Amino acid sequence: MAIYINEPSHTFGEYLLIPGYSSVKCIPSNVDLTTPLVKFKKGEAPAISLNIPMTSAIMQSVSDNNMAVALAREGGLSFIYGSQSIESQAQMITKVKGYRAGFVISDSNVRPESTLADVLELKDKTGHSTMAVTDDGSPTGRLLGIITSRDYRISRMAPDTRAEDFMTRFEDLVCAGESTTLKEANDIIWEHKLNCLPVIDNDQRLVSLVFRKDYNEHKTNESELIDGSKRYIVGAGINTRDYEKRITALLKAGADVLCIDSSEGYSEWQKIVLDHVRKNYGDTVKIGAGNVVDKDGFRFLAEAGADFVKVGIGGGAICITREQKGIGRGQATALIEVSKARDEYYQETGVYIPICSDGGIVHDYHITLALAMGADFLMLGRYFARFDESPTKKVNINGSYMKEYWGEGSARARNWQRYDLGGDARLSFEEGVDSLVPYAGSLKDNVGLSLSKVRSTMCNCGCLSIPELQKNAKITLISSTSIVEGGAHDVVLKNDSKIL
């Protein structure tokens, strides 16, 4: 007979935190959000910790190199999506590891023989008016000149005028050498009243550009997540098919941590990948696995050697796995059970395996609830997709700005695949949708606001760290009537557009 779990499974919106005693020390600035990313033995420190408990989802519409830099700058971590070729994923990792705050790899480049019409077309495409003229039109070619909008007058010049005839020539440019620090670069910019300073190597090849207008962003953030060489820490998603080649390339590119990306991780496929990593790299390579929704799945991945375990099936905003396949579990219930299994495993073995709650976060307070329920960190997709830094287009729909957001199980995400999945292609079905989410501005502002709420709630609970919250939080399940009571009710809202 099948096993029945008769308790309903619940989601975050069905719980609230009950405040605990808070002393005068419980102020947001005293809250420490540091949290382990990978497993560690009792009494030892984890090899990697996050400074804030947030990671961005392994998704095409969420985590590329720009997102990774922006999130690491705030203390979190991105897992760059694996649903792309090995080469392009490795390139994204290289870009994050090679990123120097303030030093931008030029994305608008032309050849000397390119025309004014080409320049205008490129300006439209990238939105950038500063262009490098290099011998081969690449961002690392030999620098021959720079074009800005001050170099041409559309009304007076023929569209076929060549770039070399109107660019500011190399001889007239102020450039800096490769070893220039950001402070030195900014001093040169101020001294020569420049808007842009090209950085070149000994062979006059372009390395990067430093812009005057970025100056304020260059200041370092205290909580940024960096490695021993002051490079941003970055993760990468992998699959259970081309993992051998992919892992080699990602590690070579500098990935700090890997994560097996699957809707369902209680499987031999994942053990095969974990065995491969341990056999070839021992414990030097850090790798998470998942997703699971119960204690059996957790125990399996813990024993198979996962460095962290990801929890959640079907809770993502764009995920339709529950509807399509009938598998999954309310995110809160899944998390509570897996946290208990993690704690039991720790008691038994002295090894603490962090768990990541993946999916189901709608409101900021859900983040605090997930941490209180035992998550060490969270993975968010929709949340990050709304920001400037996500890789997708910003579109104007009826006067409101939206960003595109699609699931990894959607046909749109799966289109990249060149290898054969096996089976009859006509029988494949989607597990995700293609959608839009309201545009919300910059990652920095939004993460700052969300975490200020988390810190404030933690203070209400009398907790100054995530482990304290996990140990001491009081959590109550609420009835559907209490949920109504929690929102604005029995009043007529003044800004409700439906009221005439």
Ligand SMILES: NC(=O)c1ccc[n+]([C@@H]2O[C@H](COP(=O)([O-])OP(=O)(O)OC[C@H]3O[C@@H](n4cnc5c(N)ncnc54)[C@H](O)[C@@H]3O)[C@@H](O)[C@H]2O)c1
């Ligand atoms: N967390 C969620 O709720 C959720 C739900 C749906 C989709 N997703 C995302 O969608 C993407 C695709 O997920 P998925 O579960 O379909 O991918 P997957 O690659 O893990 O699994 C797809 C199928 O391929 C099989 N398989 C795996 N490795 C194989 C191998 N080496 N040889 C032959 N068969 C193999 C698996 O058993 C499974 O049936 C992922 O990014 C995942 O995170 C997530």
